[in-house]
Amino acid sequence: MAAGARGIQVGARSCRRVRIAAVLLVLGGLAAGCQPVPPPPPPSVAVFGDSLTVESQVELEAAIRAVRGLTTVVHAYPTTSPCDYFSRMRDLAASKPPVVVVAFAGNSWTSCARAADGSVRTGFSYLEWYRTQMRTVASIFPTSRIVLISPPGMAPMQGNVGLSSWSSVELDRIYRQVAAEHPTRMTVVDGGRYLDDPGRTWARTQPCLPHEQCVGNTQDPTVPVGRNIVRSPDMVHLCSERSWAACSVYSPGTGRYATVMADEALRVSGLPKLA
Numbered sequence: 001m002a003a004g005a006r007g008i009q010v011g012a013r014s015c016r017r018v019r020i021a022a023v024l025l026v027l028g029g030l031a032a033g034c035q036p037v038p039p040p041p042p043p044s045v046a047v048f049g050d051s052l053t054v055e056s057q058v059e060l061e062a063a064i065r066a067v068r069g070l071t072t073v074v075h076a077y078p079t080t081s082p083c084d085y086f087s088r089m090r091d092l093a094a095s096k097p098p099v100v101v102v103a104f105a106g107n108s109w110t111s112c113a114r115a116a117d118g119s120v121r122t123g124f125s126y127l128e129w130y131r132t133q134m135r136t137v138a139s140i141f142p143t144s145r146i147v148l149i150s151p152p153g154m155a156p157m158q159g160n161v162g163l164s165s166w167s168s169v170e171l172d173r174i175y176r177q178v179a180a181e182h183p184t185r186m187t188v189v190d191g192g193r194y195l196d197d198p199g200r201t202w203a204r205t206q207p208c209l210p211h212e213q214c215v216g217n218t219q220d221p222t223v224p225v226g227r228n229i230v231r232s233p234d235m236v237h238l239c240s241e242r243s244w245a246a247c248s249v250y251s252p253g254t255g256r257y258a259t260v261m262a263d264e265a266l267r268v269s270g271l272p273k274l275a
Helices: 003-033 051-065 082-093 123-140 165-180 252-269
Strands: 045-049 072-076 099-103 145-150 186-190 205-207 227-229
Touching (some): 045 082, 072 082, 123 165, 145 252, 186 252
Parallel strands (some): 045 072, 045 099, 099 145
Antiparallel strands (some): 205 227
16 A cells, blocks of 8 residues: 555544544533532521511511522411421421521411311410420421521400410510520520510501611501501501512511511521531
8 A cells, every 4th residue: 555545544543533532522521511400508597487477588588698608498378387397397407507597476277286176276275385386396406596586566366367465475485485495506586676666565657767768657647757667457467558478568567577587597697506
């Protein structure tokens, strides 16, 4: 074979090797691109709550997102009690969230919260059931810092939802007793800190805070200038108009409740990690 022909053959073989190598590189890149996407990191702050949390969720998530490196997940639905979330809590506990916020105003309507005969719990049975629920939360999250949000003040009796000034005061007492059993990892914060009058007393309006739009008199001319509406007409919820979900009008009460939750969650998130 002539030297020129041999050179052509060698050159052709070299080109084939280059093309094969290029194909293998492409296939390798495609294989790497098909690797499973890693799951998102576990939340820094896990929140469980009822309709008051639903109303405040937008402000709460925004407050926590504003802190670099912190993420949150919110599980909340109207009329729920802590027991409605025990299964989700156990699933989440495997990721050991640093902070867990538990905010329940005292509902006892769902099946898991009822007595053995299906009746709605009242009196001593009601309070002891909430004590049991909070102790269960503590056992589910043994390495998390847990923030209990006690209910804001309620009107003397709200027969339509079973909440009252009595339940607000008594649940605050129960929450604090349970927290005292776990002093290094459980705290209680008054959910009505920026909503109530002194003595955990329900109030429809409060003086405007510096960061708020002061619109109480615009929303209702009977509200004195310089005050905002912070509670709903049903005397339980937080939207300035009646609502159990995201508010349709500017509602300072939701931002105030979210601030209480976020401030304490961010405070305890800065403490040394538990084992």
